[in-house]
Amino acid sequence: MQVMVKWGILGPGKIAHAFAEDLVRTQGAVLAAVASRDYQKALDFGARYHLTRCYGSYDALAFDSEVDVVYIATPHAFHKAHTLMCLQAGKAVLCEKPMGLGREEAEDMIQMAATKKVFLMEAMWTRFIPATKELLSLIARKEIGEITRISADFGFKTNYLPESRLFNKSLGGGSLLDIGIYPIYLSHLLLGKPLHCEAKARMAPTGVDNHLECTLYYPNSCRTECISSFEEDTPLEAVIEGTRGNITLHRRFHHAQKLSIWKADGETRELTREYIGNGYSFEIEEVNRCLENGWTESPAHPLQTTLDVMETIDRIKAQIGLDYT
Ligand SMILES: NC(=O)c1ccc[n+]([C@@H]2O[C@H](COP(=O)([O-])OP(=O)(O)OC[C@H]3O[C@@H](n4cnc5c(N)ncnc54)[C@H](OP(=O)(O)O)[C@@H]3O)[C@@H](O)[C@H]2O)c1
DSSP: OOOOEEEEEESOSHHHHHHHHHHTTSTTEEEEEEEOSSHHHHHHHHHHTTOSEEESSHHHHHTOTTOSEEEEOSOGGGHHHHHHHHHHTTOEEEEOSSSSSSHHHHHHHHHHHHHHTOOEEEOOGGGGSHHHHHHHHHHHTTTTOSEEEEEEEEEOOOOOOTTSTTTOGGGTOSHIIIIIHHHHHHHHHHHOSOSEEEEEEEEOTTSSEEEEEEEEEOSTTOEEEEEEESSSOOOOOEEEEETTEEEEEOSSGGGOSEEEEEETTSOEEEEEOOOSSSSOHHHHHHHHHHHHTTOSSOSSSOHHHHHHHHHHHHHHHHHHTOOOO
16 A cells, blocks of 8 residues: 655745645645644635644644654745754655755754754755756767756746845845746756856845846856846746757746757757646655655755755855845
């Protein structure tokens, strides 16, 4: 009989709903509980997904013995505190991206997971999307030769609302942490840690970045150009150029369903990797797989990658004068 992994959701906001919709359709997973700071909100969320275990405080979820793993879905600034609370209570954790406001916070969470010997993973869902897996296999087979340049953008035009999660510094606002992390992650996934980076940004009046452009530099003149923006709608594509061709991850590249390959010898190919749902079931399956095997981290999205990405993010923050302390 298949083991059912029992999930709890902490912070039932926007992303928690999209995640829950996928979770209830994912084999081997059961949505068991939810916690909000507002009990009525937890009850409303629970009613929608047929949950009986609804809590009006986050720590009640952390101590629920009927829950195996907690999905942390609060704004970035609280990822560390909420993750530590769940890990300390012995719960496995899937923490929304970014895993903290910088490398130091991620390190604290990783340290606690190691001390408690429990599973921890950043919810970098891009890693588990079928199109990303296809991309990795194309790159490994050297279909486009050696990578020479990557460009990826993630921008959408949004109204400036100083109190909103996107702009409020005390909630961890700014395009870098919210969406810039995706182009930066793609670069780490394909090329690893950069040698150095150059970044420039336009800041919002709240002191967080409203528009960011950065280049990550690698050996042999290889580089990644990243854009994140709350000022403009960008194509949301990633292009990976190689010595023998290029691959495009089509709009919205971070959970693409279509890739195209163009090769210098004239061959072109379009690949479709469609999926049902919002795209979160693949990371849920990965967490289930890790828990079933008794692993404390995912081999596909190891904690070291999270640390490396956070280190790059810290370097960019320093260059653009973005400071959350
Ligand atoms: N993977 C993805 O595709 C994706 C997409 C969007 C966002 N995200 C990530 O998910 C996280 C949450 O984003 P979201 O857009 O879902 O956020 P949100 O709706 O603004 O907030 C999520 C929940 O956090 C809780 N919360 C706790 N302390 C809070 C505070 N001081 N202020 C506001 N809310 C607080 C609230 O729940 P209660 O009041 O009910 O406790 C709220 O409903 C972010 O870190 C973001 O990076 C990921």
